[in-house]
Amino acid sequence: MNQLVQDKANSPATLTNGAQATLAAEKRELAKRWFLVSPAMIIIGLAGLAPLTIILFYSFMSPGPYAGISFEPTFQAWINLVMEEDLFEETLGLNYAHGSIFARSIGLALGTTVLTLVIGFPTAYFIATRPLSQRNFWLFMISLPFWSNLLVRTFAIMMFIREQGFVNHVLLYLGVIDKPLNIMFTPTAVWIGLAYAYLPLMVLPLYASMEKLDFRLIEAAYDLYASRWKVLQKVIIPLVKPGIVAGSILVFIPSIGAYVTPKILGGGKSLMLGNLISNQFGTSRDWPLGSALALFLMALVMVALIIYVRNESRNNPHG
């Protein structure tokens, strides 16, 4: 009896002590987590956020006389991004040179995405329908080009498509053409080069979602009067859509900012955004414009990412 009374008297105090102890433990846990993520935070801060802030700052400054910047705030770089001052009439007009580069970059990035999708889809389907023991071999073959440097691969494709290259030899031999195709230093060369470089980035996510595909569903559709084309359209494509979107994003992003491939395969007439930006920091000595262009490119990529995220959340309403 006495014991019971004592317990009752003690219990609120004990509870409070317990709660305090829990709170302290939670605080310690939180501190530990911050400590563990701090290296990543420092890297992101120093190598990501800080340079971005500098670029954003530069884009609102004037170009310095010998590269660099001079600290005179102006919106000139952002105006120059899309507008151009007429040399003689001193009026502003649209900057067609920039416009054509933007258009070419977006067009080539989209074109690359489509080409890799058209080539990658059947490739991924082929791999996903192989026996389990053979799939790793085919995936290995797909990722093999990644083992060598992008520069080396770009020169390799150059050997392939140049005037005296393999493609022209074969086409001439087969009689498809009667004089060598002039692919080098055209947007077509850049297109082929980009597609070659980024094909694995399309095939791998496509394969990942096709591997999860229940092939009995294809049989079911086939049984319910769907022809092969309808099965593809109504069952396979909707079910592997997450893979299609992921692959497209993964190809589109590096393609739109490509630098090496257009520089080597495109020559001077097929500049893309990446080359334009590099020119501003190099020969043109307009760092503010280069900064503004870099941020503009980032914005384009962000738009693509937002489309991707939206699509993902629609597909996984619970996730």
Next chain:
Amino acid sequence: MSDSVAIEVQGVSKIFGTAPEQEVKALDDVSVSIAKNEFFTLLGPSGCGKTTLLRLIAGFEHPSDGAILLEGTDISALPPFQRPVNTVFQNYALFPHMTVAQNIGFGLEMQARSKAEVESTVSKMLDLVRMEALRDRRIDQISGGQQQRVALARALAPRPKVLLLDEPLSALDLKLRKEMQLELKRLQHETGITFVFVTHDQEEALTMSDRVAVMRDGLIHQIGSPVEIYNHPDNRFVADFIGESNFIEAELIAADGKTGKVKFTDRVEFDATLPSATVETGPVTVIIRPEHVTLTTNNSHAHLRGTVNNSVYFGTDTHYYLTLDSGEEFVIRQQNQRGEKSRVNAGTQVGILINDDGIQVLAN
């Protein structure tokens, strides 16, 4: 005659594997004809070829030899989407990216039916399987039993000439399975469509079918109504696979068409029914079902004698496991009466009375 036949399987063989040493004969010269509006069941253990035969009718596989006729037309070479035959798959294979109604309407849409027709048929089908309330649910939002109904409705919606069902009840729990057995019978009756049902569950086959084909090792061992299959199994495999059986060595002393006379070691003669294949007089194996005999403690006029080894109480009946004087094992199923005190204990010498028409002779 041919007007009433839905499916005619003519001497069909199916060999899997390309290299000669890897060849597997899944079906070996199988012939069967399935009547219109029939509930026909392919019954057998796994690997007997029943699913292969179903897939051949559906068009997922093509026969290595022989032909499959649908209402008199050879369909062996047609792809699945050109056959007026639909399948209910074992795992249902419902489209996860579509709603219940979209799943049911899929076949009709692929047949390019008008929107109004698709809609009205889908509503009718939802009504038929009692799923109206769930028409806009996604497949992962409904239970296994409901998925089963959707799969049925999806396959029935295009009004196929034949509906193929590949062990559709195996994933359901016992209570739901019983419910769906009745439901399937009702659907078959209401739609008037020929059902070809594949199962390894003999009870399912007996309760639902008009006719059953018992298969093993790529061969059909017997075709008949559930009563024929149960009471007059042709051979040991069929007798053993369906229900419980006592196999007794006996001597056939006279055979005349469907009936004959057999005698056991103690020289008592019995009438017996004969299998469809001709049997020579001489030593034979006969089967006696455990419920077609009566246990008696007064063994002076018993037909067979033995000792009780064990008895198991099942509520409705008691199973007695005996050893006959001839050394053979024997099971008896005796219906229980209330207040009955006459349960026979292990070790008791008992007699067995064989009921009239209780003996079936098996083919060798």
